Structure formats: C-alpha cells, structure tokens
Amino acid sequence: MELALYQPDIPQNTGAMIRTCACLGVPVHIIEPCGFPFSDKGLRRAGLDYLELAEITRHDSWDHFNEWRKGSGKRLVLLTTKAAMLYTDFEFLSGDILLAGRESAGVPDALHKCADARVKIPMQKGARSLNVAVAAAMVLGEALRQMGTK
Numbered sequence: 001m002e003l004a005l006y007q008p009d010i011p012q013n014t015g016a017m018i019r020t021c022a023c024l025g026v027p028v029h030i031i032e033p034c035g036f037p038f039s040d041k042g043l044r045r046a047g048l049d050y051l052e053l054a055e056i057t058r059h060d061s062w063d064h065f066n067e068w069r070k071g072s073g074k075r076l077v078l079l080t081t082k083a084a085m086l087y088t089d090f091e092f093l094s095g096d097i098l099l100a101g102r103e104s105a106g107v108p109d110a111l112h113k114c115a116d117a118r119v120k121i122p123m124q125k126g127a128r129s130l131n132v133a134v135a136a137a138m139v140l141g142e143a144l145r146q147m148g149t150k
Contacts, residue, residue: 015051
C-alpha cells in the first residue's frame with residue numbers, strides 16, 4: 001500500500017500525511033509541483049522528526065508519476081467526493097496506490113479517467129469535503145485493515 005499526494009497546497013497537511021505514512025510504514029509519493037517550497041517550515045513543523053523516517057519519492061509531474069506507476073503495475077485508487085463507491089465497500093489490494101488530490105481543487109477530470117478505481121467517504125448532506133489529511137488517514141487505515149497489517 002502506498003499514498004500519493006497530487007500537487008499538495010498546504011505544507012501542514014502534507015507534513016501530517018507524511019508523518020502518518022512514516023508511522024504506518026507506508027511509502028508516500030509527492031507529485032509536483034507543490035503549492036509551497038518542499039522545505040517549507042510548516043511542512044517540517046507538522047512532520048516533526050518523522051520526515052526522516054518516511055519513504056518519500058518525489059515526482060516532478062503527473063505524467064512522470066503515472067508512467068512510473070503503470071510500469072510498476074500498481075493500481076491507482078482515487079479518493080474523491082465524486083465517486084459512487086464507499087471506501088468501506090472497496091476491496092483494496094496490497095500494491096494499490098491511494099491518490100489524494102489538492103486541498104483547493106482535488107484532481108483534474110483527466111486524472112479521474114486515469115484511476116483504476118474511485119472511492120469516497122460518506123458525509124452528511126451539504127458537507128463538501130473532509131480535510132485531505134484526515135481523509136487519507138481514514139482510507140489508508142481501512143486499506144491496511146483489509147491487508148491484515150497493524
């Protein structure tokens with residue numbers, strides 16, 4: 001299981017997701033460009049000393065990331081409010097990459113078409129979305145539960 005962050009906007013959320021991945025032993029992919037300098041102090045503050053424990057791969061563009069992903073045979077599972085399937089009803093596989101979109105705009109429509117699957121978190125009517133770090137942690141937790149990992 002891996003987590004990919006598409007052009008993250010907010011260093012604190014990115015740091016929190018990297019910290020989550022470091023604690024859970026999950027590799028994280030940063031698909032650039034980021035909306036902040038990757039060395040930003042907000043990222044470091046949120047990630048604390050966990051940034052050094054994380055397995056981070058930076059991709060300079062969506063095209064390079066997607067080319068790498070396809071070449072490695074990994075399935076892409078997009079976290080989106082536009083999905084029909086609930087994340088709790090989806091059957092995750094150990095090689096999956098969960099893709100979280102930008103805090104400000106999610107992912108472009110073209111990326112929806114690249115996903116092998118799309119899942120959503122059920123929310124109350126009128127709620128637009130959860131914080132991206134919270135959503136990623138929820139779905140990652142379910143995926144790891146299904147894999148039988150701690």
